[in-house]
Amino acid sequence: xxxxxxxxxxxxxxxxxxxxxxxxxxxxxxxxxxxxxxxxxxxxxxxxxxxxxxxxxxxxxxxxxxxxxxxxxxxxxxxxxxxxxxxxxxxxxxxxxxxxxxxxxxxxxxxxxxxxxxxxxxxxxxxxxxxxxxxxxxxxxxxxxxxxxxxxxxxxxxxxxxxxxxxxxxxxxxxxxxxxxxxxxxxxxxxxxxxxxxxxxxxxxxxxxxxxxxxxxxxxxxxxxxxxxxxxxxxxxxxxxxxxxxxxxxxxxxxxxxxxxxxxxxxxxxxxxxxxxxxxxxxxxxxxxxxxxxxxxxxxxxxxxxxxxxxxx
Amino acid sequence: xxxxxxxxxxxxxxxxxxxxxxxxxxxxxxxxxxxxxxxxxxxxxxxxxxxxxxxxxxxxxxxxxxxxxxxxxxxxxxxxxxxxxxxxxxxxxxxxxxxxxxxxxxxxxxxxxxxxxxxxxxxxxxxxxxxxxxxxxxxxxxxxxxxxxxxxxxxxxxxxxxxxxxxxxxxxxxxxxxxxxxxxxxxxxxxxxxxxxxxxxxxxxxxxxxxxxxxxxxxxxxxxxxxxxxxxxxxxxxxxxxxxxxxxxxxxxxxxxxxxxxxxxxxxxx
Numbered sequence: 001x002x003x004x005x006x007x008x009x010x011x012x013x014x015x016x017x018x019x020x021x022x023x024x025x026x027x028x029x030x031x032x033x034x035x036x037x038x039x040x041x042x043x044x045x046x047x048x049x050x051x052x053x054x055x056x057x058x059x060x061x062x063x064x065x066x067x068x069x070x071x072x073x074x075x076x077x078x079x080x081x082x083x084x085x086x087x088x089x090x091x092x093x094x095x096x097x098x099x100x101x102x103x104x105x106x107x108x109x110x111x112x113x114x115x116x117x118x119x120x121x122x123x124x125x126x127x128x129x130x131x132x133x134x135x136x137x138x139x140x141x142x143x144x145x146x147x148x149x150x151x152x153x154x155x156x157x158x159x160x161x162x163x164x165x166x167x168x169x170x171x172x173x174x175x176x177x178x179x180x181x182x183x184x185x186x187x188x189x190x191x192x193x194x195x196x197x198x199x200x201x202x203x204x205x206x207x208x209x210x211x212x213x214x215x216x217x218x219x220x221x222x223x224x225x226x227x228x229x230x231x232x233x234x235x236x237x238x239x240x241x242x243x244x245x246x247x248x249x250x251x252x253x254x255x256x257x258x259x260x261x262x263x264x265x266x267x268x269x270x271x272x273x274x275x276x277x278x279x280x281x282x283x284x285x286x287x288x289x290x291x292x293x294x295x296x297x298x299x300x301x302x303x304x305x306x307x308x309x310x311x312x313x
Numbered sequence: 314x315x316x317x318x319x320x321x322x323x324x325x326x327x328x329x330x331x332x333x334x335x336x337x338x339x340x341x342x343x344x345x346x347x348x349x350x351x352x353x354x355x356x357x358x359x360x361x362x363x364x365x366x367x368x369x370x371x372x373x374x375x376x377x378x379x380x381x382x383x384x385x386x387x388x389x390x391x392x393x394x395x396x397x398x399x400x401x402x403x404x405x406x407x408x409x410x411x412x413x414x415x416x417x418x419x420x421x422x423x424x425x426x427x428x429x430x431x432x433x434x435x436x437x438x439x440x441x442x443x444x445x446x447x448x449x450x451x452x453x454x455x456x457x458x459x460x461x462x463x464x465x466x467x468x469x470x471x472x473x474x475x476x477x478x479x480x481x482x483x484x485x486x487x488x489x490x491x492x493x494x495x496x497x498x499x500x501x502x503x504x505x506x507x508x509x510x511x512x513x514x515x516x517x518x519x520x521x522x523x524x525x526x527x528x529x530x531x532x533x534x535x536x537x538x539x540x541x542x543x544x545x546x547x548x549x550x551x552x553x554x555x556x557x558x559x560x561x562x563x564x565x566x567x568x569x570x571x572x573x574x575x576x577x578x579x580x581x582x583x
Contacts, residue, residue, distance in 0.1 A: 107468050
């Protein structure tokens with residue numbers, strides 16, 4: 001039997017849906033018994049949300065004042081203290097999980113399996129390497145705690161009909177003072193979150209300026225979509241870095257992805273290949289994006305974006 | 314397994330010389346398949362084809378080195394030491410690092426397979442040997458894409474980590490680091506010594522000029538072994554086989570916006 005602890009990602013008030021996708025991944029392990037750990041200063045609402053995820057046995061809450069705006073150096077010792085008795089400890093492969101889980105793994109004296117995309121056995125998995133140009137099968141020792149991050153784009157969100165028990169956990173470990181949270185600056189919060197949005201429209205360097213991204217915003221408004229970008233667009237300063245999709249940015253899996261003026265470098269494609277339907281609009285018919293697009297339109301984006309926005313409004 | 318050494322919370326290590334300056338920065342330079350190469354999985358699934366493929370410094374490590382050099386050039390650090398781990402061929406990447414401006418280089422020479430935890434242990438041994446106050450690394454290597462080593466080093470060194478950095482300000486014995494996170498930007502303050510991992514937007518690395526390449530040939534490049542450092546290359550996680558990714562099929566091409574809208578409607582997407 002596998003006893004699995006999943007570290008919940010949240011913003012202090014609501015649970016990030018990537019947590020549920022980690023549960024879906026964990027449920028693929030034979031005999032999985034899944035608990036979710038919420039580290040927070042006040043866990044109430046987040047824990048209640050986690051308890052509704054189908055497949056969760058129990059939600060553990062670790063409530064401490066230090067867990068408001070917590071950083072990995074403070075979270076990791078608590079996770080390690082509570083990991084005792086679990087065979088697996090999983091977190092999402094987001095910036096939260098990528099920061100925290102390797103620290104947990106090293107404190108447990110184990111290596112980490114990063115970006116699980118497929119569960120082949122309790123200790124064997126598949127994961128992408130080389131920007132998704134290859135898939136590696138990996139095997140971890142069964143006699144050690146398995147610490148891993150989950151490539152959440154590879155998993156569906158579970159149903160939310162559960163009412164798992166919520167228990168307070170004892171997390172009275174000493175925490176370091178060498179790392180202090182100063183502040184956060186979030187991007188455009190009116191838009192759906194890229195990693196969980198059902199629809200995403202993204203722009204590349206061909207948009208040509210920050211102002212021209214307004215055209216993309218209008219299309220996104222018409223679709224209720226999140227806004228993404230290619231590295232080239234971010235490098236050019238047209239849009240904020242947190243919108244970057246791909247190997248070194250976000251890995252997404254919306255039902256509908258519309259790439260506008262994005263050529264489709266392999267590093268970008270790896271971030272979208274799990275999208276339900278990929279639409280590409282590009283004036284270069286040879287652009288590699290068309291090799292993976294379900295629907296391609298070879299056209300000048302400035303000519304077609306307003307028309308498309310009107311048609312979908 | 315005994316892991317008591319890493320679980321306890323110990324007081325911070327004192328800064329070297331108690332000065333207001335970082336004494337030594339260690340930078341990791343991994344030799345990887347170049348960013349522009351589209352790697353192919355070998356037909357027998359035993360690995361990816363790396364024979365005759367262009368190799369380079371991992372791009373994120375180059376950014377880390379650039380940041381270390383800028384910190385030194387601002388007078389906030391004395392020395393930048395570039396470190397690589399692997400076969401003799403990794404000397405090429407270290408020479409490039411020296412040409413960029415690193416003061417000296419260390420090659421941890423081994424032909425063993427390595428993983429994030431083993432590499433973290435190697436760096437911890439080096440950090441202790443060298444007495445470094447700051448370790449600057451790339452946020453991930455573009456070959457295995459694991460993104461674990463900096464965090465693991467910070468954990469076993471029992472020091473702060475500031476991952477995915479897009480701005481680093483050294484202020485006496487602390488560093489203020491802006492981090493690129495999914496929601497936007499986050500700023501944290503860490504006491505030094507610390508581990509910082511570089512994201513794309515931290516800086517734009519300098520180009521190496523020919524005279525610098527000549528000068529770099531005279532800079533010290535030392536070799537040490539895993540035995541010298543007392544580290545064993547025991548891998549916990551084994552890569553058993555490799556396969557190409559599942560391909561998406563090329564779809565249809567439409568002529569105009571009306572065609573696109575009707576294709577989307579056919580799929581029930583709008």
